[in-house]
Amino acid sequence: xxxxxxxxxxxxxxxxxxxxxxxxxxxxxxxxxxxxxxxxxxxxxxxxxxxxxxxxxxxxxxxxxxxxxxxxxxxxxxxxxxxxxxxxxxxxxxxxxxxxxxxxxxxxxxxxxxxxxxxxxxxxxxxxxxxxxxxxxxxxxxxxxxxxxxxxxxxxxxxxxxxxxxxxxxxxxxxxxxxxxxxxxxxxxxxxxxxxxxx
Amino acid sequence: xxxxxxxxxxxxxxxxxxxxxxxxxxxxxxxxxxxxxxxxxxxxxxxxxxxxxxxxxxxxxxxxxxxxxxxxxxxxxxxxxxxxxxxxxxxxxxxxxxxxxxxxxxxxxxxxxxxxxxxxxxxxxxxxxxxxxxxxxxxxxxxxxxxxxxxxxxxxxxxxxxxxxxxxxxxxxxxxxxxxxxxxxxxxxxxxxxxxxxxxxxxxxxxxxxxxxxxxxxxxxxxxxxxxxxxxxxxxxxxxxxxxxxxxxxxxxxxxxxxxxxxxxxxxxxxxxxxxxxxxxxxxxxxxxxxxxxxxxxxxxxxxxxxxxxxxxxxxxxxxxxxxxxxxxxxxxxxxxxxxxxxxxxxxxxxxxxxxxxxxxxxxxxxxxxxxxxxxxxxxxxxxxxxxxxxxxxxxxxxxxxxxxxxxxxxxxxxxxxxxxxxxxxxxxxxxxxxxxxxxxxxxxxxxxxxxxxxxxxxxxxxxxxxxxxxxxxxxxxxxxxxxxxxxxxxxxxxxxxxxxxxxxxxxxxxxxxxxxxxxxxxxxxxxxxxxxxxxxxxxxxxxxxxxxxxxxxxxxxxxxxxxxxxxxxxxxxxxxxxxxxxxxxxxxxxxxxxxxxxxxxxxxxxxxxxxxxxxxxxxxxxxxxxxxxxxxxxxxxxxxxxxxxxxxxxxxxxxxxxxxxxxxxxxxxxxxxxxxxxxxxxxxxxxxxxxxxxxxxxxxxxxxxxxxxxxxxxxxxxxxxxxxxxxxxxxxxxxxxxxxxxxxxxxxxxxxxxxxxxxxxxxxxxxxxxxxxxxxxxxxxxxxxx
Numbered sequence: 010x011x012x013x014x015x016x017x018x019x020x021x022x023x024x025x026x027x028x029x030x031x032x033x034x035x036x037x038x039x040x041x042x043x044x045x046x047x048x049x050x051x052x053x054x055x056x057x058x059x060x061x062x063x064x065x066x067x068x069x070x071x072x073x074x075x076x077x078x079x080x081x082x083x084x085x086x087x088x089x090x091x092x093x094x095x096x097x098x099x100x101x102x103x104x105x106x107x108x109x110x111x112x113x114x115x116x117x118x119x120x121x122x123x124x125x126x127x128x129x130x131x132x133x134x135x136x137x138x139x140x141x142x143x144x145x146x147x148x149x150x151x152x153x154x155x156x157x158x159x160x161x162x163x164x165x166x167x168x169x170x171x172x173x174x175x176x177x178x179x180x181x182x183x184x185x186x187x188x189x190x191x192x193x194x195x196x197x198x199x200x201x202x203x204x205x206x207x208x
Numbered sequence: 209x210x211x212x213x214x215x216x217x218x219x220x221x222x223x224x225x226x227x228x229x230x231x232x233x234x235x236x237x238x239x240x241x242x243x244x245x246x247x248x249x250x251x252x253x254x255x256x257x258x259x260x261x262x263x264x265x266x267x268x269x270x271x272x273x274x275x276x277x278x279x280x281x282x283x284x285x286x287x288x289x290x291x292x293x294x295x296x297x298x299x300x301x302x303x304x305x306x307x308x309x310x311x312x313x314x315x316x317x318x319x320x321x322x323x324x325x326x327x328x329x330x331x332x333x334x335x336x337x338x339x340x341x342x343x344x345x346x347x348x349x350x351x352x353x354x355x356x357x358x359x360x361x362x363x364x365x366x367x368x369x370x371x372x373x374x375x376x377x378x379x380x381x382x383x384x385x386x387x388x389x390x391x392x393x394x395x396x397x398x399x400x401x402x403x404x405x406x407x408x409x410x411x412x413x414x415x416x417x418x419x420x421x422x423x424x425x426x427x428x429x430x431x432x433x434x435x436x437x438x439x440x441x442x443x444x445x446x447x448x449x450x451x452x453x454x455x456x457x458x459x460x461x462x463x464x465x466x467x468x469x470x471x472x473x474x475x476x477x478x479x480x481x482x483x484x485x486x487x488x489x490x491x492x493x494x495x496x497x498x499x500x501x502x503x504x505x506x507x508x509x510x511x512x513x514x515x516x517x518x519x520x521x522x523x524x525x526x527x528x529x530x531x532x533x534x535x536x537x538x539x540x541x542x543x544x545x546x547x548x549x550x551x552x553x554x555x556x557x558x559x560x561x562x563x564x565x566x567x568x569x570x571x572x573x574x575x576x577x578x579x580x581x582x583x584x585x586x587x588x589x590x591x592x593x594x595x596x597x598x599x600x601x602x603x604x605x606x607x608x609x610x611x612x613x614x615x616x617x618x619x620x621x622x623x624x625x626x627x628x629x630x631x632x633x634x635x636x637x638x639x640x641x642x643x644x645x646x647x648x649x650x651x652x653x654x655x656x657x658x659x660x661x662x663x664x665x666x667x668x669x670x671x672x673x674x675x676x677x678x679x680x681x682x683x684x685x686x687x688x689x690x691x692x693x694x695x696x697x698x699x700x701x702x703x704x705x706x707x708x709x710x711x712x713x714x715x716x717x718x719x720x721x722x723x724x725x726x727x728x729x730x731x732x733x734x735x736x737x738x739x740x741x742x743x744x745x746x747x748x749x750x751x752x753x754x755x756x757x758x759x760x761x762x763x764x765x766x767x768x769x770x771x772x773x774x775x776x777x778x779x780x781x782x783x784x785x786x787x788x789x790x791x792x793x794x795x796x797x798x799x800x801x802x803x804x805x806x807x808x809x810x811x812x813x814x815x816x817x818x819x820x821x822x823x824x825x826x827x828x829x830x831x832x833x834x835x836x837x838x839x840x841x842x843x844x845x846x847x848x849x850x851x852x853x854x855x856x857x858x859x860x861x862x863x864x865x866x867x868x869x870x871x872x873x874x875x876x877x878x879x880x881x882x883x884x885x886x887x888x889x890x891x892x893x894x895x896x897x898x899x900x901x902x903x904x905x906x907x908x909x910x911x912x913x914x915x916x917x918x919x920x921x922x923x924x925x926x927x928x929x930x931x932x933x934x935x936x937x938x939x940x941x942x943x944x945x946x947x948x949x950x951x952x953x954x955x956x957x958x959x960x961x962x963x964x965x966x967x968x969x970x971x972x973x974x975x976x977x978x979x980x981x982x983x984x985x986x987x988x989x990x991x992x993x994x995x
Contacts, residue, residue, distance in 0.1 A: 035671035043676030196556030199831030
């Protein structure tokens, strides 16, 4: 009796084990399209410059990579600004792999407390354009509010010249605290534009 | 130059150990501290089978107070001259169940031992522990006691204590074994007779096995492609649950462990029964085993490693029925783990990585927590294996093994929006299903010639969703092998040959059409070996193995950003199979004063698949990333493993182990990335008290790892970390309860709370290794009266 009982326990255990087996319902011969995945891709950064003293002077420049971080090369415009001029700038960040195009700037704005843009102008060697001062003009919702950087003003110096204009979006995880230090957090965006200052 | 110094250091250490041992012998002090006064008794064992025929191949090990003697039989008769009265005996012969027991030796004694026939596979593994080898590969083995000590650890950590084996880690929770400098795809893990098939191509993908399942772990350190098939180019790890003992009735064991560093709790419960049915060697048996782990963040000596906790749960079932002619067995195991990836290792781009490396401490810090956040992994692995063996005409044993594995892996990245991070959606999702089958035949009884032939088949399919990393594919394989061994008076000769055909179709969807990319590879594996007894307690083994492996799916088709490494990794669809030849030679000395094993090897790769950086770094919208491309180069690995066990006194014994390995690309002469640096480990063990009811022991050990000076500097983000030494100390109490030994074991790792980084840890760029860890473990066996 005892043996019979034990044997039946074995059989039941084995039966349970076999029936517990999980299976893959997807078909390997019909895979997903990596491009159509719902993963977020950033393809485009647009800078919209408006001359503060002449609102008809509007210029915009684009950093565009059709597949985001993929193997295709990016197409990057050169920024051209007038000397001794202040521009109000608006940043647009898009995912153009999606239809309709996804506005990532909107999401950054919604989660302003976890994001911070940094702008750095580095003059080219021997360039006379020594300054392009940027001041961030929008704020997040913390107390006290901290700069976000989707909107900023950019003031050029008197001299003509050229250099590199870097945009770096720092992202802070939920469990880390947002700071204004350019090296804290993690890069969501890190792109260089060529910038020319000429009359 | 440094290498030579290292070799000299190790050799001089070993030489002094041997010399010390000899002194002891010549001083002829009474070695036994208990009752006897140095009188020597003769022990004669007559080993025979059930029909009363002597077993000429039998070997026996007699051990007492830390000394072990291994003697071969002379036509079934084994003799020992022993000076101790309490002797532990192990008698083994290929094809038979081992005898284990203790005797009291008060006068010259003759014992008749009858060994019962065993399933060939089991006997093969057990016998390897003894000095007379039955196979010519270089082997290390962890027995039940070693495995018990390691309860609560990862499989890779358990193996990391063996000579020639290192650990490739991604933080403290992901550990991959490295054998003679080879890891990942070049190593096979045989889990209960099935080749483990998970997503093992990833550096941060640990083997999905709970070491608590195993009763023994064997590491084959050679190109063992003949017996185990393609991929066994660097070595094989054999994880084997053995069937319950026929005489034990219903028994169980419970283990509880806790450790201070990550505040881990661990429990393991095992229950097994064997019920005889009628005739001798017939019965039904079953075992159920389950374990669980719950761990929080690991701590370095100065800070907490945020998000490095993990959870793990396992279940395994073994059941079988055996008779004289047949043996049917089923094994099922389920392994599930969820683990956090160190928050400071998630890197935005190359400049972030450089900043993280330049900083002394990780940028993300926080208090201890059990919480697991993104980035994290969730893995499940299920194995079902059924085996049937049958004795045909009393001469041939045939067997069939079938298995199914289902592996799922989910990886959760840190995403840009808090809303996405809060969702339960994984960014990488793989499902891998593998069926394997093997049919084999072998001689049932031991003779001068030993043959084994087999055919194998495999079918595997992988699907994914989320972010692209590797494609969907269907892979199939068939193979056939034959191994022969011949025993003669001058040694054992071994030869084997194998052929395999592999086919893999990868499927790509570009949004408009689905492209099928079929690839096919074939290859031969061969093995020649020789083992001989040189006399004077010396044996010499040499093995030449030729093995191959098809390129793995990531080496062919990976294309994308790897966040853990801040690198873009690109496969090469035109890679050809990797082929390698390895020569291993081992000298083993089993002296009464010391046991020494030295293994030297050299391994040449025709088409070593390797990742090289391609300049310039690629500019993406997230910033610059270095690009790494898989390519093939000729490569050479060579090295030396040394093991020494020296009983210094009756109570004090020392164990030493040294590992040296070098790897170079032969065309450029440049070193290869992530080759383990030289290591030396020494342990001392002291028996404080040893009675019939209690045993008390203590030990201390040190591990010294040198700096890797042979690494290619321009292929790495940071210079190789400095060498280090860490100390471990342990103490334990064994006590008898209900006729069995229970153990309470206390261990302190990184005793001095040293701050160091290890070359083979991918997180060495960001953080130190773990600080001091105090762990305690209680193992309690229990039994029920036999019905």
